[in-house]
Amino acid sequence: xxxxxxxxxxxxxxxxxxxxxxxxxxxxxxxxxxxxxxxxxxxxxxxxxxxxxxxxxxxxxxxxxxxxxxxxxxxxxxxxxxxxxxxxxxxxxxxxxxxxxxxxxxxxxxxxxxxxxxxxxxxxxxxxxxxxxxxxxxxxxxxxxxxxxxxxxxxxxxxxxxxxxxxxxxxxxxxxxxxxxxxxxxxxxxxxxxxxxxxxxxxxxxxxxxxxxxxxxxxxxxxxxxxxxxxxxxxxxxxxxxxxxxxxxxxxxxxxxxxxxxxxxxxxxxxxxxxxxxxxxxxxxxxxxxxxxxxxxxxxxxxxxxxxxxxxxxxxxxxxxxxxxxxxxxxxxxxxxxxxxxxxxxxxxxxxxxxxxxxxxxxxxxxxxxxxxxxxxxxxxxxxxxxxxxxxxxxxxxxxxxxxxxxxxxxxxxxxxxxxxxxxxxxxxxxxxxxxxxxxxxxxxxxxxxxxxxxxxxxxxxxxxxxxxxxxxxxxxxxxxxxxxxxxxxxxxxxxxxxxxxxxxxxxxxxxxxxxxxxxxxxxxxxxxxxxxxxxxx
Amino acid sequence: xxxxxxxxxxxxxxxxxxxxxxxxxxxxxxxxxxxxxxxxxxxxxxxxxxxxxxxxxxxxxxxxxxxxxxxxxxxxxxxxxxxxxxxxxxxxxxxxxxxxxxxxxxxxxxxxxxxxxxxxxxxxxxxxxxxxxxxxxxxxxxxxxxxxxxxxxxxxxxxxxxxxxxxxxxxxxxxxxxxxxxxxxxxxxxxxxxxxxxxxxxxxxxxxxxxxxxxxxxxxxxxxxxxxxxxxxxxxxxxxxxxxxxxxxxxxxxxxxxxxxxxxxxxxxxxxxxxxxxxxxxxxxxxxxxxxxxxxxxxxxxxxxxxxxxxxxxxxxxxxxxxxxxxxxxxxxxxxxxxxxx
Numbered sequence: 001x002x003x004x005x006x007x008x009x010x011x012x013x014x015x016x017x018x019x020x021x022x023x024x025x026x027x028x029x030x031x032x033x034x035x036x037x038x039x040x041x042x043x044x045x046x047x048x049x050x051x052x053x054x055x056x057x058x059x060x061x062x063x064x065x066x067x068x069x070x071x072x073x074x075x076x077x078x079x080x081x082x083x084x085x086x087x088x089x090x091x092x093x094x095x096x097x098x099x100x101x102x103x104x105x106x107x108x109x110x111x112x113x114x115x116x117x118x119x120x121x122x123x124x125x126x127x128x129x130x131x132x133x134x135x136x137x138x139x140x141x142x143x144x145x146x147x148x149x150x151x152x153x154x155x156x157x158x159x160x161x162x163x164x165x166x167x168x169x170x171x172x173x174x175x176x177x178x179x180x181x182x183x184x185x186x187x188x189x190x191x192x193x194x195x196x197x198x199x200x201x202x203x204x205x206x207x208x209x210x211x212x213x214x215x216x217x218x219x220x221x222x223x224x225x226x227x228x229x230x231x232x233x234x235x236x237x238x239x240x241x242x243x244x245x246x247x248x249x250x251x252x253x254x255x256x257x258x259x260x261x262x263x264x265x266x267x268x269x270x271x272x273x274x275x276x277x278x279x280x281x282x283x284x285x286x287x288x289x290x291x292x293x294x295x296x297x298x299x300x301x302x303x304x305x306x307x308x309x310x311x312x313x314x315x316x317x318x319x320x321x322x323x324x325x326x327x328x329x330x331x332x333x334x335x336x337x338x339x340x341x342x343x344x345x346x347x348x349x350x351x352x353x354x355x356x357x358x359x360x361x362x363x364x365x366x367x368x369x370x371x372x373x374x375x376x377x378x379x380x381x382x383x384x385x386x387x388x389x390x391x392x393x394x395x396x397x398x399x400x401x402x403x404x405x406x407x408x409x410x411x412x413x414x415x416x417x418x419x420x421x422x423x424x425x426x427x428x429x430x431x432x433x434x435x436x437x438x439x440x441x442x443x444x445x446x447x448x449x450x451x452x453x454x455x456x457x458x459x460x461x462x463x464x465x466x467x468x469x470x471x472x473x474x475x476x477x478x479x480x481x482x483x484x485x486x487x488x489x490x491x492x493x494x495x496x497x498x499x500x501x502x503x504x505x506x507x508x509x510x511x512x513x514x515x516x517x518x519x520x521x522x523x524x525x526x527x528x529x530x531x532x533x534x535x536x537x538x
Numbered sequence: 539x540x541x542x543x544x545x546x547x548x549x550x551x552x553x554x555x556x557x558x559x560x561x562x563x564x565x566x567x568x569x570x571x572x573x574x575x576x577x578x579x580x581x582x583x584x585x586x587x588x589x590x591x592x593x594x595x596x597x598x599x600x601x602x603x604x605x606x607x608x609x610x611x612x613x614x615x616x617x618x619x620x621x622x623x624x625x626x627x628x629x630x631x632x633x634x635x636x637x638x639x640x641x642x643x644x645x646x647x648x649x650x651x652x653x654x655x656x657x658x659x660x661x662x663x664x665x666x667x668x669x670x671x672x673x674x675x676x677x678x679x680x681x682x683x684x685x686x687x688x689x690x691x692x693x694x695x696x697x698x699x700x701x702x703x704x705x706x707x708x709x710x711x712x713x714x715x716x717x718x719x720x721x722x723x724x725x726x727x728x729x730x731x732x733x734x735x736x737x738x739x740x741x742x743x744x745x746x747x748x749x750x751x752x753x754x755x756x757x758x759x760x761x762x763x764x765x766x767x768x769x770x771x772x773x774x775x776x777x778x779x780x781x782x783x784x785x786x787x788x789x790x791x792x793x794x795x796x797x798x799x800x801x802x803x804x805x806x807x808x809x810x811x812x813x814x815x816x817x818x819x820x821x822x823x824x825x826x827x828x829x830x831x832x833x834x835x836x837x838x839x840x841x842x843x844x845x846x847x848x849x850x851x852x853x854x855x856x857x858x859x860x861x862x863x864x865x866x867x868x869x870x871x872x873x874x875x876x877x878x879x880x
Binding site: 117120124220222229390487 | 595732
């Protein structure tokens, strides 16, 4: 027994060293930023603090608050209904409620403002047919509250997905138990189900927070100054990189705080899904509730996907003659190439770190595994800046070739930024499996690599596919990193859409945004298929 | 066996990720402009000369940062912006070299040339006032300064101060009137705003059409784009407003203009080709393409603006040294923050 144990420790050591090396490269740009922070302290921090920063910070929290409320509203209730009830249309909703994830939030913003604007279809129609009604709709829609709702529509799938899986995996034991204790459905939802699913829901909400903090295109268009605006203001308008980095580090601290808070709260409710509890039986719905259920499930889909899609398709038809199909094809290829390659690397790196964390059981690996997720909290443009500084100042002096503008650096940046997205599904899947699998494997004489290959790859197959698709979609929608680090003549669907939209030529962007939506939707429908299988398996 | 497949796969990926190999017959551009008209220009140039044009498009400040860090190893030959202020900034950071040939001199109207010779303008645009045809009589309008007058209270629309066009306008006010007057002007404007600054220039025009405000400060070519729109409702919005060139009075300084311009980078690896492109873009043929696609004004004196633009009439432009738009940039931003122009 002792010998086996020692063998493992030695064997793991090599893995741990490799993991430290990779972690070093992933953290390097952030470290560079910190070094810069101390060598070149910002001059304008207090200036910004005294003038605009408090306002910006308040806006950020307010926007996060509204967005979270609506993501919960659009995400939790449909997830609950679909996980528990059987009614006509359920399978359809189950399939389509994910889809708004395929629409980038800036496209959601630009599209809705165009629909609602004075020259848009709604107001034009009312003016021509119901002039007395039109004036009530003629208001300024570019408000922080509108943006909050729109971001809620674009981002609720994060909460929905997390909640949907959590509700389904709870099993019927808890619900049966709460019922036999005399709790009503609503009460058992609030008292039992929500607390038990809280870690999952919070992890969904966490992604929503990060997305809002990083939101760039839509926020700018709405004229809402958020904390990220402050970073760009310091960096670009005031030309003060020191302050920009200070602000980014402060942002990192705030995120870290949320992160720790979540860890503490979820460690209190240490709870494992009982895989043995019988799969929940779906309940039949009585007629008076049916209408309500349809309403709750259809609103997020119609507002978050159907209406923007119809509007964009309509624009595509109107600009059909001016669509450059060769370019559309090239950009689609570019997008798919760079997104899939980066996602693939991210999945491997994420799996590697999570696996090391699992087998090594040293504190250091747990800490590293958390640290490398921090990239998700840093605004993309700041990561871009860190990499430019890294490659031009340090690497350059050794090799004297410019790597900036190569796919390496672009993909490197994506990996740093989106590792957390790929990690989270794999992590929750790994955690579900009992430790005894590892022990059995070890006793059968499997080394770590074989353990990974023979046991963890197959049983986490679905999680790996989900992780791949989620990172793919995020990278496909990414803007700031792509804009600053891309090679010559390299456009993606997202950059092209954004360029047209920001130059106020929304109709021309429609062919490109439609391609994003189609690619994203196809992947999401495939993902849905995978998740369904996963639910049936476990 | 599988090992070899992996190695093969990895080496293919490795090679495919390198930057496309450099041929000598090319030009590399870092550009802030992302109009489709630019692609047409580069394609025409390629056909004419056989020189391949490569472009990276991003925010001007990010591109400056990239140029600065790349130093001598930069692949970029040309830096194109939509704001003389950014060209000034690049020059101040010693990222540009002087560029001048007889042909460029002949192509470009002296009025718009860089006094220091570090950049070449390719088009220019005016930041003008548009007003509602129903609720504003053009005789009420006069200068930018007048927009701070309380008669425009709750009638004025403009986009946010973080926008480069507004930064340039404020810089020009600081350069012309001094920072104290500029601050008072900004405060007056903020008091007159009918809503918080937001949206695009085109949104300001739509807001006038919607009756939410009466006057707005926008760039000239957006009106051109709106008036050439295929959507009936947008056309209607464009026709509900009129263009007014401010500061045209006797002895007045003229309307604020800014240029799109090109700088030759200090370490340009393909200098000869790059200069050829500058000569081409300022030439008559290319200038005509600009004018008719993006509704900007030409810098070549032999080329006329597009018909829609010509209908607004000729105007006197502020002949301020455009480098000052960069020099006073930081002061302009401080004034925005101080006076609460969001």
